[in-house]
Amino acid sequence: xxxxxxxxxxxxxxxxxxxxxxxxxxxxxxxxxxxxxxxxxxxxxxxxxxxxxxxxxxxxxxxxxxxxxxxxxxxxxxxxxxxxxxxxxxxxxxxxxxxxxxxxxxxxxxxxxxxxxxxxxxxxxxxxxxxxxxxxxxxxxxxxxxxxxxxxxxxxxxxxxxxxxxxxxxxxxxxxxxxxxxxxxxxxxxxxxxxxxxxxxxxxxxxxxxxxxxxxxxxxxxxxxxxxxxxxxxxxxxxx
Ligand code: NDP
Numbered sequence: 001x002x003x004x005x006x007x008x009x010x011x012x013x014x015x016x017x018x019x020x021x022x023x024x025x026x027x028x029x030x031x032x033x034x035x036x037x038x039x040x041x042x043x044x045x046x047x048x049x050x051x052x053x054x055x056x057x058x059x060x061x062x063x064x065x066x067x068x069x070x071x072x073x074x075x076x077x078x079x080x081x082x083x084x085x086x087x088x089x090x091x092x093x094x095x096x097x098x099x100x101x102x103x104x105x106x107x108x109x110x111x112x113x114x115x116x117x118x119x120x121x122x123x124x125x126x127x128x129x130x131x132x133x134x135x136x137x138x139x140x141x142x143x144x145x146x147x148x149x150x151x152x153x154x155x156x157x158x159x160x161x162x163x164x165x166x167x168x169x170x171x172x173x174x175x176x177x178x179x180x181x182x183x184x185x186x187x188x189x190x191x192x193x194x195x196x197x198x199x200x201x202x203x204x205x206x207x208x209x210x211x212x213x214x215x216x217x218x219x220x221x222x223x224x225x226x227x228x229x230x231x232x233x234x235x236x237x238x239x240x
Contacts (some may be wrong), residue, residue, distance in 0.1 A: 005072040007031045007065060009055050009112060010082030010195035012040055014181030015131065015213045019079055020045065020124030022214035025167070031068035033061070034082065040098050045073065055082045058115075073195060074119050074126075077221050080112040081131040083149075087142045087196070089189040097188075105149035106156075113160055120169045127170040127221055130157045131213075134177045134235060142192050150175075154231070157183075168232075170228045172220055177235025179208040203238040 006023050012034035020032050020040070029047040032040050038050045049071060051064040051168060069075060084104045086097040109130050121128030135143055136150030154173055161171035178200055187193055197198035200207050220229045 003028045003238075004076030005029050005031065005068060005074065005194070006077040007033065007068065007075050007112075007116070008081060009033045009105045009108065010131075010197060011050075012036045014183060015080075015176070015179070015210050016081045018210040018214035019036055019081065020048075020215060022218050024048065024213075026218070027098045029068075029072035030057045031064060033064060037238065053081075054104075055111060056103040056165050058111045061108075061111050062115050074123065075116045076125065077127045077129070078112050079107040079129045079131065079217060080115045081129075082108055083131060083133075083147050083167045083183070084186060087184075088144075088189060089142055090144050092189075093145065098148075101145050101149045105146075106152050108152055110156065113156075117160070117164065117169070121164050121167040124168045125225055127172065127225075128160075129137075129172045129174055129217055129220065132157070132173050132175045134175055134233060136173075136175055136201075136237075137233065142189075142195075158230075161228075171226070172229060173231045174213065174217060174220075175231065176213055177208055177233075177239040178203070179210050179236075181210055202240065206236060206238070208234065208236045 006028045008016055011020045011032035025044040032050045032141045033053045035054055037050045041051045046154055046197050049068045052103050053064045055061055082099050132153040133150040135147045136154045137145050157171055157173045
């Protein structure tokens with residue numbers, strides 16, 4: 001049976017790039033989305049459309065999906081992975097920072113879901129994986145806005161899962177622990193970055209390797225359509 005289209009957001013870095021490599025190695029056709037796409041072109045992935053899109057821009061996101069579906073057929077897996085973490089205390093955090101996180105981490109996920117869900121429900125197949133975080137299950141200092149967006153990902157995913165369960169469409173959450181990616185680098189407070197890195201030292205300096213997020217998502221996807229791992233929490237064993 002020929003492989004169906006996989007859409008990955010936030011594919012230019014971290015988990016998203018590992019996901020792209022994981023699925024490319026299995027010859028899936030892909031749509032890869034991020035705002036920066038130069039590095040993605042260098043991989044020369046086969047059967048892959050790369051589009052520079054801000055996931056908060058519904059129209060641009062829709063145009064990219066429609067273009068990919070014209071080339072490769074309907075989306076069978078959407079990984080809503082794009083995300084931003086700008087840590088800060090609400091005592092002094094710049095409101096632009098939480099607006100950015102809400103736009104990408106929440107609106108971007110809602111956009112992605114709506115853009116593929118109708119066709120999936122109509123055909124009684126398809127999978128959506130939303131990347132949340134352990135910070136979507138428990139709180140951490142200086143994470144108020146980020147935790148707010150990630151708790152929202154769990155809530156909205158579970159709501160949609162229940163709504164469409166009878167159609168056999170899977171709507172799943174992956175909640176990773178701390179991993180080595182560029183995520184922390186966008187936080188503007190050096191004190192918070194230093195504190196985060198000190199906390200990571202409690203894991204013996206080894207947080208989760210992003211390749212395990214990619215292989216876990218592929219495992220969830222390649223299970224038979226009638227089987228759902230609704231929520232996967234995955235971290236370095238040493239994370240508290
Ligand atoms: P990275 O910063 O390495 O990657 C984030 C990706 O999101 C980049 O490809 C970035 O691309 C993309 N992105 C950001 N904003 C937008 C936007 N507006 N539109 C489209 N793409 C966007 O971080 P991670 O790989 O770590 O993060 C991936 C996901 O994993 C996020 O949702 C994050 O919250 C979550 N996560 C990460 C953990 C970690 O410790 N690393 C732990 C738990 C969850 P570009 O800038 O080119 O647009």
